[in-house]
Amino acid sequence: MMNGNEAIALxxxxxxxxxxxxxxxxxxxxxxxxxxxxxxxxxxxVEQAEDEIAAINMAIGASFAGAPSMVATSGGGFALMxxxxxxxxxxxxxxxxxxxxxxxxxxxxxxRTEQADLEFVLHAGHGECPRAVLAPGxxxxxxxxxxxxxxxxxxYQGPIFLLTDQFLADSYRAVAPFPLEDLPPVKAGWDGTPVxxxxxxxxxxxxxxxxxxxxxxxxxxxxxxxxEHTEEGHLTEDLEVRKRMAEKRLRKSRGLWNxxxxxxxxxxxxxxxxxxxxxxxxxxxxxxxxTLRRKGKRAAVLFFGQVWPLVPHQFxxxxxxxxxxxxxxxxxxxxxxxxxxxxxxxxxRRLVLRYDGLPMxxxxxxxxxx
Amino acid sequence: xxxxxxxxxxxxxxxxxxxNHSILEAVKQALAACHLGPQDVLFVSxxxxxxxxxxxxxxxVFNGLHGRALPVATxxxxxxxxxxxxxESGDGCTYGEGGNHFLAAIRRNINTTLLVHNNQVYGxxxxxxxxxxxxxxxxxxxxxxVFSEPFNPIAVAxxxxxxxxxxxxxxxxxxxxxxxxxxxxHRGFALVDILQPCVSFNKVNTFAWYRQRCxxxxxxxxxxxxxxxxKKAMEWGDRIPIGVIYRNDRMAFEDHFxxxxxxxxxxxxVDTVRLREFMMGLA
Numbered sequence: 001m002m003n004g005n006e007a008i009a010l011x012x013x014x015x016x017x018x019x020x021x022x023x024x025x026x027x028x029x030x031x032x033x034x035x036x037x038x039x040x041x042x043x044x045x046v047e048q049a050e051d052e053i054a055a056i057n058m059a060i061g062a063s064f065a066g067a068p069s070m071v072a073t074s075g076g077g078f079a080l081m082x083x084x085x086x087x088x089x090x091x092x093x094x095x096x097x098x099x100x101x102x103x104x105x106x107x108x109x110x111x112r113t114e115q116a117d118l119e120f121v122l123h124a125g126h127g128e129c130p131r132a133v134l135a136p137g138x139x140x141x142x143x144x145x146x147x148x149x150x151x152x153x154x155x156y157q158g159p160i161f162l163l164t165d166q167f168l169a170d171s172y173r174a175v176a177p178f179p180l181e182d183l184p185p186v187k188a189g190w191d192g193t194p195v196x197x198x199x200x201x202x203x204x205x206x207x208x209x210x211x212x213x214x215x216x217x218x219x220x221x222x223x224x225x226x227x228e229h230t231e232e233g234h235l236t237e238d239l240e241v242r243k244r245m246a247e248k249r250l251r252k253s254r255g256l257w258n259x260x261x262x263x264x265x266x267x268x269x270x271x272x273x274x275x276x277x278x279x280x281x282x283x284x285x286x287x288x289x290x291t292l293r294r295k296g297k298r299a300a301v302l303f304f305g306q307v308w309p310l311v312p313h314q315f316x317x318x319x320x321x322x323x324x325x326x327x328x329x330x331x332x333x334x335x336x337x338x339x340x341x342x343x344x345x346x347x348x349r350r351l352v353l354r355y356d357g358l359p360m361x362x363x364x365x366x367x368x369x370x
Numbered sequence: 371x372x373x374x375x376x377x378x379x380x381x382x383x384x385x386x387x388x389x390n391h392s393i394l395e396a397v398k399q400a401l402a403a404c405h406l407g408p409q410d411v412l413f414v415s416x417x418x419x420x421x422x423x424x425x426x427x428x429x430x431v432f433n434g435l436h437g438r439a440l441p442v443a444t445x446x447x448x449x450x451x452x453x454x455x456x457x458e459s460g461d462g463c464t465y466g467e468g469g470n471h472f473l474a475a476i477r478r479n480i481n482t483t484l485l486v487h488n489n490q491v492y493g494x495x496x497x498x499x500x501x502x503x504x505x506x507x508x509x510x511x512x513x514x515x516v517f518s519e520p521f522n523p524i525a526v527a528x529x530x531x532x533x534x535x536x537x538x539x540x541x542x543x544x545x546x547x548x549x550x551x552x553x554x555x556h557r558g559f560a561l562v563d564i565l566q567p568c569v570s571f572n573k574v575n576t577f578a579w580y581r582q583r584c585x586x587x588x589x590x591x592x593x594x595x596x597x598x599x600x601k602k603a604m605e606w607g608d609r610i611p612i613g614v615i616y617r618n619d620r621m622a623f624e625d626h627f628x629x630x631x632x633x634x635x636x637x638x639x640v641d642t643v644r645l646r647e648f649m650m651g652l653a
Contacts (some may be wrong), residue, residue, distance in 0.1 A: 005411065010652070013645055018635040021441075021448060038648055043638045046555040047447050050474035055439040057434065061414065061445025064432055065453065066636030069445070087435050121628045177649060180642045188636040198415065215430035215446075216453040217411050224429040226417070234425050 004142045004168040005274040009034035011146030016185025019062035019069040021055040028100040032070040040149035045355030052077040066214040072098040082124045094153035099164040112357030113166035115330035130253035133161040133308035137282025139173040154186040167359035168280035189214040200231040208251030239334030262314040267300025274322030278304040287362040312344035328352040380426045387530045389540035389566025396546035414443040420460035420487030439465025440475045450634040451624045461488040476532040481622040483560045489568040490570040497571035523602040528616045533558030536618040539584040540566035563572040585612035609633045
């Protein structure tokens with residue numbers, strides 16, 4: 001038995017996390033607390049920072065120096081981290097950011113659940129940068145998607161997000177043991193052979209990914225800058241360089257796009273009703289769809305375990321094939337539905353929304369649908 | 371061999387006469403005196419004219435956000451404690467935007483050296499008051515003069531029993547270099563607050579103003595005497611004491627993690643046997 005937060009901590013340890021900084025905030029706190037329970041034994045550093053701004057900056061510093069790093073927080077704490085998201089993107093420093101959602105705005109309902117920070121996480125950080133947002137639907141997915149987040153953060157050298165919520169964070173499930181011995185950890189940085197001299201931290205490359213040496217671990221100097229910078233990492237006002245650097249960073253989006261995890265489709269083709277969801281509403285929705293099928297309705301589910309980037313050709317045929325499409329989400333705006341419309345042009349007209357602080361349940365969904 | 375020639379000269383963005391030039395020179399001297407070559411050090415800085423300084427050095431550099439250099443340095447130091455980490459930024463970045471991190475870094479006693487270029491004004495943004503501006507200091511943003519009491523970084527650091535607290539003046543390059551060398555050699559958090567003129571935006575606290583006032587501590591001064599240090603820390607007026615004002619031998623933060631001494635965190639693998647034990651324990 002483990003809960004979502006424990007599965008995230010386990011996934012992070014398996015992926016090779018070596019540094020986590022946090023400021024306590026419900027419902028995220030049990031992630032760092034789980035990590036700290038293993039810290040001395042596993043040789044990792046978990047530090048309670050003076051605030052969330054310090055937490056993300058510490059994690060960025062540790063990651064820059066070669067320790068796979070993460071932060072975990074909830075909406076209000078993440079609001080404070082947002083400038084750090086931009087810093088990770090600009091300095092191209094890997095970092096995994098877990099946002100365990102709870103109802104807002106402001107302090108909201110601290111011990112309840114909601115899925116209302118999708119748009120926030122998607123847009124957090126000034127300027128433009130590549131990112132991926134993973135939204136596990138089950139405890140098991142918490143483990144695997146955390147590992148995926150570390151892999152991508154390391155490879156694409158920037159912020160990768162894991163979006164959960166209080167419901168998933170605190171839900172205990174029986175999970176079959178993970179084959180830990182077969183799951184390799186990430187390797188921070190690059191082995192440094194061969195280096196074209198002088199070493200350029202932000203060398204322009206075709207896929208936008210520059211070989212990342214770690215400071216103090218080779219004869220080469222590593223210079224990172226939050227200002228726009230040259231390939232060597234020094235600040236610049238050269239606007240031609242700016243354009244090339246912006247394009248280099250954004251080229252990493254193509255790689256991320258090619259790796260997007262397709263949404264999971266459960267049910268027969270051409271259903272009467274296609275129910276779409278993301279994150280922790282997966283379980284309740286699968287159960288609701290099962291009930292509908294038992295009552296003779298041809299119901300299918302399309303689950304997004306990754307909510308950014310969205311790749312329309314992965315799911316458009318499913319949307320087009322259904323007689324009716326309904327999006328089921330734990331927020332008041334229908335944020336995934338809006339995002340799907342923005343990215344694909346498909347307008348989901350029927351929504352089942354919940355924002356009373358309670359988890360989505362099959363009964364709630366069936367009642368709203370009837 | 372490491373000497374000041376290990377560093378190349380780079381054109382800077384600073385005004386002629388800016389105190390930053392001599393602080394940069396002092397940093398180079400101190401690194402040479404500590405036998406630290408470019409690869410041996412990591413400079414972390416924030417944003418401001420002072421925060422550009424590491425770009426003019428041959429070193430590993432992380433030039434981060436305004437006010438946030440200390441947390442980055444803390445993370446980097448913990449990830450690789452063998453790396454010598456220095457933080458270099460101005461009074462606005464360190465004591466204003468980053469004030470909470472300043473307090474926390476002192477309390478942790480993380481083994482890094484913090485160099486603060488303190489010119490009592492915002493230079494990069496063209497002349498607003500800084501946390502250390504004197505009461506009544508007139509700027510375009512404070513036309514009636516500053517109403518707030520100035521922040522006294524030395525007194526705050528001594529009050530919190532920081533590991534190492536020194537003040538210097540950019541007009542005395544050798545003194546600045548000596549303070550930086552001692553700070554780097556100190557095992558624990560070390561603050562060097564360096565007074566410097568801003569020739570463009572501070573017409574009150576000028577080079578001459580500091581030179582007249584900055585007075586080295588007497589030869590028999592004992593920096594381990596906390597009460598005396600508090601007294602010295604409060605001196606600001608016709609005489610401003612410079613030198614090592616306070617020091618102690620508190621345990622450095624990273625020494626609380628016994629496993630850190632062996633190798634950088636990133637070089638450690640994953641102990642899957644322990645991890646499996648942990649996983650099965652959750653069941």
